[in-house]
Amino acid sequence: MQGNYSVQIEKFAERHFIKSFEKKYRSHWDVTLRAITAELERIDMLLLTDKAETICDSGAKVGGVKIVKTKFRVFGTKESAKTSGNRCIVAWCQEKQSVSVLLVYGKTDFSGHNETAEWQRIVKDNYPEYKHLFN
Numbered sequence: 001m002q003g004n005y006s007v008q009i010e011k012f013a014e015r016h017f018i019k020s021f022e023k024k025y026r027s028h029w030d031v032t033l034r035a036i037t038a039e040l041e042r043i044d045m046l047l048l049t050d051k052a053e054t055i056c057d058s059g060a061k062v063g064g065v066k067i068v069k070t071k072f073r074v075f076g077t078k079e080s081a082k083t084s085g086n087r088c089i090v091a092w093c094q095e096k097q098s099v100s101v102l103l104v105y106g107k108t109d110f111s112g113h114n115e116t117a118e119w120q121r122i123v124k125d126n127y128p129e130y131k132h133l134f135n
């Protein structure tokens with residue numbers, strides 16, 4: 001099913017790693033963020049590519065939220081989305097036709113050895129409404 005979803009960048013995502021992307025890439029970040037938003041507006045199609053994967057799916061319960069990890073490249077760089085190490089973690093609610101950007105990061109933003117454990121901890125600590133999806 002193809003839909004057009006509303007995309008919202010959560011305040012936590014804006015205040016943290018997005019700020020470092022803005023500083024590092026300046027004008028290229030605006031174009032990149034518009035491209036990410038456009039892809040997320042069609043998240044159902046994005047999931048048909050190798051640039052996104054469903055991490056958690058609550059199914060029909062609790063509004064049917066899915067946690068999805070996507071890969072992206074910064075406009076103007078030579079890296080591909082896959083090799084860049086840049087990721088978005090989003091909550092997709094088909095019922096509400098919405099996508100919430102929870103976290104935008106580069107792999108080097110985490111000091112630990114387990115990237116997945118790090119971003120899951122950050123999501124659990126800062127988004128109590130999604131905490132139950134990781135237990």
